[in-house]
Amino acid sequence: MCGIIGYLGNHEAAPFLVEALKRLEYRGYDSAGIATVQDGHLDRRRAVGKLVNLSDELVHAPLAGKSGIGHTRWATHGSPTAVNAHPHRVGKVAVVHNGIIENFRELRAELAEAGLVPETETDTETVAMLTAQYVAEGLSPQEAVARTLPRLEGAFALLFLFDGEDDLMIAARKGSPLAIGHGTGENYVGSDALALAPLTDRITYLEEGDWAVVTRESVTIYDAAGQIANRPVKQVTLDNARVDKAGHRHFMAKEIAEQPQVLGEALRFYLGEAGDRITLPGDGIDFTKLERLTLVACGTAYYACLTAKYWFEQIARMPVEVDVASEFRYREPPVTPGTMALFVSQSGETADTLAALRYCRDKAETVVSVVNVAESSIARESDLALPILAGTEIGVASTKAFSCQLTVLLLLAIEAGRQRGTLDADRLADLLSALRGLPSVIGRAIDDGATAEALSLQLAEAQDVLFLGRGLMYPLALEGALKMKEISYIHAEAYASGELKHGPIALIDKHVPVVVMAPRDALFDKTVSNMQEVMARGGQVLLISDHAGITAAQDGIWRSIEMPQVDPVLSPILYAIPAQLIAYHTAVAKGTDVDQPRNLAKSVTVE
Numbered sequence: 001m002c003g004i005i006g007y008l009g010n011h012e013a014a015p016f017l018v019e020a021l022k023r024l025e026y027r028g029y030d031s032a033g034i035a036t037v038q039d040g041h042l043d044r045r046r047a048v049g050k051l052v053n054l055s056d057e058l059v060h061a062p063l064a065g066k067s068g069i070g071h072t073r074w075a076t077h078g079s080p081t082a083v084n085a086h087p088h089r090v091g092k093v094a095v096v097h098n099g100i101i102e103n104f105r106e107l108r109a110e111l112a113e114a115g116l117v118p119e120t121e122t123d124t125e126t127v128a129m130l131t132a133q134y135v136a137e138g139l140s141p142q143e144a145v146a147r148t149l150p151r152l153e154g155a156f157a158l159l160f161l162f163d164g165e166d167d168l169m170i171a172a173r174k175g176s177p178l179a180i181g182h183g184t185g186e187n188y189v190g191s192d193a194l195a196l197a198p199l200t201d202r203i204t205y206l207e208e209g210d211w212a213v214v215t216r217e218s219v220t221i222y223d224a225a226g227q228i229a230n231r232p233v234k235q236v237t238l239d240n241a242r243v244d245k246a247g248h249r250h251f252m253a254k255e256i257a258e259q260p261q262v263l264g265e266a267l268r269f270y271l272g273e274a275g276d277r278i279t280l281p282g283d284g285i286d287f288t289k290l291e292r293l294t295l296v297a298c299g300t301a302y303y304a305c306l307t308a309k310y311w312f313e314q315i316a317r318m319p320v321e322v323d324v325a326s327e328f329r330y331r332e333p334p335v336t337p338g339t340m341a342l343f344v345s346q347s348g349e350t351a352d353t354l355a356a357l358r359y360c361r362d363k364a365e366t367v368v369s370v371v372n373v374a375e376s377s378i379a380r381e382s383d384l385a386l387p388i389l390a391g392t393e394i395g396v397a398s399t400k401a402f403s404c405q406l407t408v409l410l411l412l413a414i415e416a417g418r419q420r421g422t423l424d425a426d427r428l429a430d431l432l433s434a435l436r437g438l439p440s441v442i443g444r445a446i447d448d449g450a451t452a453e454a455l456s457l458q459l460a461e462a463q464d465v466l467f468l469g470r471g472l473m474y475p476l477a478l479e480g481a482l483k484m485k486e487i488s489y490i491h492a493e494a495y496a497s498g499e500l501k502h503g504p505i506a507l508i509d510k511h512v513p514v515v516v517m518a519p520r521d522a523l524f525d526k527t528v529s530n531m532q533e534v535m536a537r538g539g540q541v542l543l544i545s546d547h548a549g550i551t552a553a554q555d556g557i558w559r560s561i562e563m564p565q566v567d568p569v570l571s572p573i574l575y576a577i578p579a580q581l582i583a584y585h586t587a588v589a590k591g592t593d594v595d596q597p598r599n600l601a602k603s604v605t606v607e
């Protein structure tokens with residue numbers, strides 16, 4: 001969602017703020033803005049659209065000052081206009097915000113009675129109005145914020161700057177993440193540690209309800225009750241490489257190409273150098289004690305969970321329930337004591353997934369997460385956090401995080417099968433051996449990406465694309481359709497192959513490409529029958545299969561992409577590659593903004 005940065009130092013703030021906002025732009029790119037205090041004078045600059053527009057604005061109208069706050073916006077309340085861009089300023093107060101103030105209408109009505117009229121359509125401005133009113137009544141900035149915070153309902157990370165205060169920022173967190181960075185004679189605030197990467201690796205994470213008074217020489221943190229809270233300073237290993245495309249045209253291309261390497265690292269972490277047994281961090285998981293699994297996530301991470309359902313059921317014979325977090329949390333399902341609740345999230349900050357985790361906290365036997373960002377809220381609030389080790393993912397469309405999520409989930413299912421005695425030693429050895437070979441097989445699939453690129457010119461002409469898959473390929477078909485929609489803006493739907501004739505087949509005509517994902521496994525012949533039904537109605541089939549599958553099914557198909565042969569259990573991880581490449585090249589052919597597609601943001605910290 002929105003990204004927040006604050007700088008209180010000995011250098012000009014504006015260049016630092018803009019540089020840090022570049023690292024936060026993945027959180028939103030509807031508008032950007034900064035405010036600084038120079039000799040006690042508060043001023044701001046804002047611009048609609050990408051950060052580059054703010055940079056241009058700052059060339060024409062520079063902003064001096066050694067303290068400042070900045071924001072990159074993903075619009076929730078109010079359209080993405082300059083007037084709605086953060087920082088919002090009222091009287092002596094400027095504020096940037098990530099989250100939603102749910103009671104802003106009530107607060108506005110109250111402020112209106114005092115004759116205060118908002119200038120923007122945003123919920124955030126109400127925070128500035130309220131705080132400014134308290135300051136105008138004679139409260140100090142600290143007292144004014146302390147009075148404002150308990151009045152706000154919803155989720156927020158807030159950062160305040162004050163006219164007349166060259167050495168003060170106040171930060172507050174409830175529901176949305178916020179980190180304080182410690183420097184020498186300088187201090188910083190950011191939505192995540194990565195935003196602060198070039199500035200410091202000494203980080204304090206604010207806890208729920210915390211707020212912090214920050215000066216150049218001090219950071220004082222208060223809890224929700226107003227008591228001074230001692231929060232640890234952590235040494236965080238920061239990924240300075242994140243804004244580098246390493247010669248690729250897009251971050252997404254770089255991240256697709258990185259998959260052999262990051263999968264290799266994840267496998268080494270869980271399998272060790274010998275690669276012959278799975279070791280989970282901490283005390284691990286006792287699967288023999290568990291009766292069922294509940295898997296919860298959003299978007300691509302949800303499709304990773306759907307795939308894992310097949311694995312846990314088939315390999316470990318465990319009952320599995322899967323749900324999207326936004327439905328799960330409001331359904332309030334019974335969670336029985338023998339349940340392991342498992343949450344999958346790249347960012348570890350997705351608001352719905354975090355809320356679902358909190359719902360399960362006191363109900364489930366154990367709460368486990370599969371995350372990319374090790375210091376994220378979801379990781380920190382889990383009994384056990386399993387890293388996927390994908391490295392920083394910048395492209396809004398998730399690629400390497402998906403394949404790493406799948407890999408960790410498969411390792412978990414194999415470990416569950418081993419512990420529960422549903423997987424014999426030979427099959428276990430086969431699967432681990434196949435996994436060890438996976439990075440190089442994935443590398444071959446990426447190197448063979450030319451067919452996907454060649455096809456994309458025709459796919460880019462389509463209005464609609466269908467994706468079909470059966471068994472383990474069904475969740476992957478859903479993921480392929482999601483990738484296609486989000487970056488190429490082509491309408492794409494996915495169906496379980498067997499469902500086609502129950503309705504969706506009506507959509508088929510010669511203008512609709514149908515992507516069929518079907519390795520030559522036990523279900524292949526069934527899928528081929530469904531493919532014939534499509535072709536009989538003029539549908540253009542793009543078959544993604546292995547050599548044996550393509551040879552067996554060749555008659556009448558429009559195009560094919562040949563994949564290396566793998567153990568069928570691993571096929572979702574391998575077949576993720578053509579799904580990503582098709583979407584990527586189609587988006588490039590259409591000329592869309594691949595890394596920052598319209599209306600989206602990478603980290604969804606609002607409901």
Ligand code: F6R
Pocket residue numbers: 298299300301302344345346347348349350353396397398399482483486602603604
């Ligand atoms: C799609 C995509 C999203 C995310 C979803 C969950 O390419 O990236 O669907 O998967 O927003 O995000 P995380 O995994 O951060 O919880």
